[in-house]
Amino acid sequence: MGVKGLQQFVDRCCPEACVAVDLRDMARQHAARTTDHTTSPTLVVDGMACLRHWYSCKDWVCGGQWREYIEALKSWVESFTSAGIRLVFFFDGVIEEKKRREWVKRRHRVNGEMCKLFRHIKTSGQQPGRDLFILPSGLATFTPFALRSLGQEVFCTVQEADFEIARYARHHGSMGILGQDSDFIIYDSAPYLSMAKLQIDSLTTVLYDRQRLCRSIGMSVNQLPLLACLLGNDVVSEERMQHIRNNAMATYRKMHPASLSGSQQGQMLLAVSQFVSSLWGQEEEETRLIPQSLNLSDPDREFLERGVCSYLLPGQEALQLGDSFPFGSAFEKYVSLEILKACREKHIAAEGFMVYSVVCEGVVECSNTVEDDEDNELLPQALVYKSCRQHIYSLLLQPRHDGSVVEPPAIREWFVYPGNPLNKPELVHPVAVSLPCDQPSLDLLWFSTGPEVSALRLACFFSVFDCQEFSELYGAIDDSLLAALCLVTYIALQVPALSLEDVDAYLSQAVCLRLKSPQELQQIKLPFLSSRAVQLGSLYVRGLSHLLGANSASGCPLPSAALLPWHSFDGRLFHSKYLLAHSSTEDTVLLDSDSACLSLFLHLRDKLTEACRRRSRVLQSRPNPQTRYRDRHTGGGESLREATGCHQSRGGWQERWEARQDQREYENQEHMWERGGHRGRGMRGDQHSHPHSYPYGNDGGLQNMSPPHKQSRGRSYRSKGRYRLAPRWSQPPAPGI
Template identity: 45%
Template sequence: MGVKGLQGFVDHACPQASMWVNLKEMAKQHQHSHPESPPVLVVDAMGCLRFWYTPEAWVHGGQWREYMQSLNTFVDAFSAIDIRLVFFFDGVIEQKKRHEWIKRRLRNNTEIANIFQYIKANGCQPGRNMFYIPSGLATFTRFALKSMGLDTISSLKEADYEIANYARENGCMAILGQDTDFLIYDTVPYISVNKLQLGKLTTVMYSRESLCRILCLQQTDLPLLACLLSNDVVPEQAVEGLKHRCLARYLPSDSRARQRKEVVAAVAHYISGISRSHDGLKEVESNIQHASSESLLEVGVRSYLLPGQYSPWLPKSGTPPGADQHENATGPAQSILQFAKEKHIKAESSTVYKILNAREVDCSNTLEDELDTELPGQAIVYRPARQSIYGILLTERNGQSGAAKPCPTVKEWFVYPGNRLQQPDLVPALLPELPGGTPDLQTLWLTEGVEVQKLRYCTFLACFGLQDFAEELLPLEPPAAVALCCLLIYVTVQASQICQEDLDAYLAQALCIRDKSADHLAQIQVPCVDSRAVHLASLFVRGLSVLVSANSACGFPFKMVDLMPWEVFDGKLFHTKYLQSHNGCTMEDLLEKKDVLLQEFQKLKSLIDSICVRKNRSIQSNPQPWVTENWERSGPRDRGGSHHMAQCEQRPHTSPFLSHHQGYQGRYPQPGPANRAQTGRGSRPGRYNRRPQLYPR
């Protein structure tokens, strides 16, 4: 979020606080001043995700190979001018910022609902003005960057804080991101990713010194300014009344519209008249509204202080900045916790350290349709698997007897339909069923040998209730096929609404993607967009992130790269396979008339069907009439393959990183029948006896 209203102020009302810079020249100057080390740019990765995701298609679950291509383009541009990049990701959500996290998630729910309403009404992807990043993008981006050999760090506390501190301590050239909090920290210069023109390597640099000079403040006043404008620590409702009073005194006779533009200057003027002391801060505190027993402004101001920094607004004695970290070292041995911590910081594992240290996890919004009551949310589908992961990580043993103590609970902040996030779900950890019991973390993580590796695989399978089928699953090649089958069996068993056509589409696209380049996948045109397919795509991709968590917990039986979406998933490819499958396409056409793929498909499908039956899940055929309806509404066109142009074509994509952030308006058909958008899937008509073919047999 950053500081409310500050970005607009520095961009429009205070142009003196920003200037265009050439990064190549900036790097040369930095190298001249610091000959002992190359210029380093610290990247706020979470703030760059929208900038990096350049593929036109975003609603189908992610164009992951195209995305990898975009990341490589970004990295290569900086490598060419010898700028080293260090990427930071949010590793935790601090309790003082949980309220803001919840507010954003509820707001995102509305945005996602609007996306699905548009899809149902129009049968195509909305314009970039409704863009929502594909589910799991942040999780997989850190592994993508890691696979490129880049310095990638997951934070142990608020990422903004660690970024500002790392940049300052290491004498870095600048921070690249899009968060006005970096204007508040007393650290290195802050440059904008939204303004970045990668081809020219130019962007806007913001100056906190100029901002202070214009506002008649000292740099030590900026944290208080940020708090009174509202930020992630101080909610807007707490300071709303004070801001109105500041405006009334600053511009008593001016219009309300003019006042809104001057709110930053008005609050700064108010601060300049207050004694710069702890007593002054308490005076300001008396003018805001909040129910906390502690000083909200003191917490907010302190959150901006890096180690060794002090503020005249705070008492001279007290807990120094950064001293509030703690680790829950009970249960897992300290060596185990340290191992998990190191893997977390290096972005080599997922969720494990948070579970061990805080017993609290969270998951942001997923692109899924809350009105489609036939398909459950991913948070519910994967909860049993998560419980097994919690059991592996948190189960304690009673001395030499080896008997497990009662399992603890984990606080889950997961977004799913009907959850207003008023409190976390308390989810009990459950031990997976394994012959001989669940191995301890010392064995799984810190012991080597052939038998231990087999134990890791079996424990991984147990997370998904598949421990009894190890002899059938583990011999599959390549290893990614084992993970793929685990995911498809688990989803099919957990979600009874998954039908044969869905499973065929999942499996076919995972096989067909193997030999397709990013450029080839980018050329695929989806004839029409089906909201159910969008939901299923997100369900699959979120499942991959659960595989990653299980792999981390079980001591890495798989290489992480085998679990990445760019290895087994492409959104547009899945969508075309889904449309083909539900419209009665032959298996030969579904597998693109490639005999090798068809044989592998039949082998894996037979295995999946067999295991599902033995787990009391018989997969039925249930072609969706919605698919045919969407196709019929889209009008006549060439139906000879998956590479023809859709009616909902968007304008040609411009040069990456230069203008896609401006948004664009594609050409879309007029909305279809109103009842389509209103009814969702609750009043679906009966299945057709004869369905027109979307693709020729």
């Protein structure tokens, strides 16, 4: 996040501190200086700063072109490894509370950009330019898994990411830090290399030389932490030290009346640097963090000292940040020390998701999702998956069986969605999963072995999504398709506006994706974009992260790789299937004229509709007439105003959400919706009502009011005869319309 205005000042006003470097030459020189010839020169990479550069795929608004993204990452990594440079990646693993205010400000700013994005799509039917570029939902979550699949070393932080990156680089004598954060100028660590100026073909970039910077602004390097805090950073807010900057600026203008041209920010930085260098008038004060001559109140001085200390790495002076577990004693009532250690280890190794935040921090956050603030039909993803998260919390924080009754604690959620002002966290209470036995302890799920435990892990995983009957499909279909079926079924149960056509789009793209190369996916043509399809794509990807969380909490009954988006989702492919499904396209065409794909698709759809029928959820056919739009004179889509669906609601989603809390999802259905020949399917859904109701609870999720489905604990979920896709007998037609 960095120091206010410092990066811009160095780039624009201090060319002598911007040194062009060849990373191959740097690596050779670094290897010649080191005594350890067994390890290649290491470059520490700030992964979060690289996401916007890594994701260069054309269609970013549709939910992510994940297979193309994997190929781009692979090529990027190979550029370094072929030059003999070892890469170590770091990703933000926590958001420290001292930075929460800044995090909230950024989330509100992105919300404003999201509104512009959807207005553009609904007005033009096209993706906007890069000026409105927003990262696909979940990119920061899944990129560490992608890099690990490419054999890279990846770490997820448990403290401030910049601090951990600088500490690692200093401790291991790394050749440099590749990122885009001016905090790396302040840390006394490895050389700071610009990601923004990296030319990947030539492996050249710019090195920001902190020694040259200090010479140009007339101060010493040990004064940089104080300069950073007075200018404003993520620890010391810009507003807190405004009075000091104002005084420094007034003094600077008196002393330099003839040099007031240039940017206001540049003048401010020079004024504050001159002020800082003037504070140390005596040699004995050089060792002080905050000179006594700086007139501050006791609270401000203490606050400023904390900010300066945050830049000091192990082995340097002053107070150091410890490595102790950041959880309170309350959590010891719910998990063992072994679980705490396992959570931390998995989190640091980027092998888990959500569990560390819940067990060790008691807080979960989710950044902006690509969803429309003005949409009156689709629910925000934060509410769609709330019921799922409550079940995950229950699995993770079940009181240990010591005879005492302890109420599990509420988890503090910071989720960005329309209507949430983010003034404070929402307190979300765990809700127990429905199992035929007592809920197992986390130690049993994570550390025990045997067929009964394996079956229990699987039962817990599916119970999180209220899809217990899908356990019988384990081993019969590929794990990635099983996960996709589970997720789409959960979405269908939670989102009343989801139609048959939406389900068909989800399932058909998951089935067809398995046979498509990244090159084929890039060749798909989209005549126009549907804002509703954009939201549904992001909703699915966010759901995959919840699958990861449920899988981790349940003891990993499924391999994590099966839950990653490049195995079950492509934004462009999904968008094309959505347009086809809502245009009354035959099933055969929807499945690329592949008989094996069609058979598997029909099997999955039958399982989904049966699961919905058991819960009194009747899926309706609601084709979107806007998907049939095509202007022969303009080429299609130039003046499209995309609707959000056939049925427009009278009020917003919040009003409808509250109105449905005490109602059944679909009451007193007079007749089943019939397609009347739509894709040749005839009657859809089920003509029998279910005796149990599933009303909406206070949390907005569908609450299971029926008795749990009975399952024997020793049951084997692996059956004979897997569904396998036969080779394509012909080249399918182009998926675009």
